[in-house]
Amino acid sequence: MSKRSYVEEALSDWMKGNGPEADVVISSRIRIARNLTGHPFPMLATNQQAQDVMKQLTAVADTGKLEDYGPFETIALSQLSELERRVLVEKHLISPNLANESRSGAVMLSGNEAVSIMVNEEDHLRIQCLYPGFQIKEAWGLASRIDDIFEEETDYAFDERRGYLTSCPTNVGTGIRSSVMMHLPGLVLTQQINRILSAITQVGLAVRGIYGEGSEATGNLFQISNQITLGQSEGEIIENLHNVARQIIEHERAARQRLLEDSKVRLEDRVQRSYGILSHAMIMDSKEAAQRLSDVRLGIDLGLIGDVSPQVMNEMMVLTQPGFLQQVFNEKMSPEQRDIRRAELIRKQLQHSESDHGGV
């Protein structure tokens, strides 16, 4: 496994499989924050101190204890070009913060890219587990086992009253951020989304997404995560997110069913129109791409489009990002050039996918 595959392939291995409830939940993620006791947090650390922390933490990978969870590779951020960093951010393997601000930053990546362990991000250690579909509990199980390995080898900053101590007071306690990325076109189209999202925020969860004109979100993608990390156990935090997400899944499915029953032709028109545009357009900006891809994904999930695989949609979500486009075509581009290349790439992908499935 080399650095190359991490930056050249759009789809992590783990993303190729279909997770449970993949029609609504794209991915589940757990991130836990840990620090070493006595060492200044990365923001205040001198270069020497940051180096020491990096050595201590990357040495854990050398013990071989992580190997149960796949081959790991340690990459120092200093080995990566700006573009390579950007690609890793677009694949959600590292955070923008690690890519842009970290001194002596490093990442330990598992071969299938399900686990990404960041060193000297805002905290000394950030363990991230990313699963396809709705598998938030599984992601926590894995993150917690990896956490145990680091705890055996290093001295964590832990306080009986405050829990795991973190650089930012918003993470203290469990240090856990659990999130699910959901595709909710049904709730957006039936205009229930605002009501549901505001209900979510009442129960200690946060929703992120871009809101376009009115209440329509670009790409209809929403990330729902816990805000509270202190005073609730990891189990409670995850259970809460799990239950809320479960309810949203049911609402989303009901909304899609209603759309199919009440306005099937209009829905089909929307889906096929977007499919047609993606298959033939010559210029495609990222906002339009996100919206059209959302329509096509909905069409696939409802069986209205049969000849494109859902994985292609996951792949295109990453491929059409600015950094990845430049990586694929191996050139620096202006935004206008990117829109042309993006359209080109989408056309190719869709044709490719159709021939794979024996379509037209």
Next chain:
Amino acid sequence: MLCQECEKKPATLHFTKIVNGEKTEFHICEACARERGEGIPGTANGFSIHSLLSGLLDFEQASAMNAIGAKPQQQIRCENCGLTYTQFSKMGRFGCSNCYVQFGNKLDPILKRVHGSTSHVGKVPKRAGEQIQLRREIEALRLDLQTRIEQEDFENAAQIRDRIRELERNVAEAEEKHG
């Protein structure tokens, strides 16, 4: 509606952020959102949670000062990393794990505000926390015991009681060993 940052372009992004039940709304244009790194999926670490947070912290400090007659408080400084409480309240970040000890109870109001709670109830590190873990387990068993008794499930209650006694002996022994 115009963007509340630049007041020039129309606001196309509407955010509602709720931290511990407190609602903040932003209406901004895309350019300003980008500038602020405001929650654009995949690119932003999100949030100016730090600016929001330092607002809260300043507020706490100001009200504390008013309460004691507007006299500047004696500066608390972390012995390990040198961060002062004032610096912490400006940045919204700690300098090292020792800051939590040094700033002590002063942190209660802000933690309460952010999380609605001031103490941890979750995972405990195995190596560092054997004792803590035992005590937590005993606490959980006591709660269980209570419910069993209420349900008149005396058979299981007796078992749980014995288990609690056993664990308590372990705690006592370990404490003796460590002096």
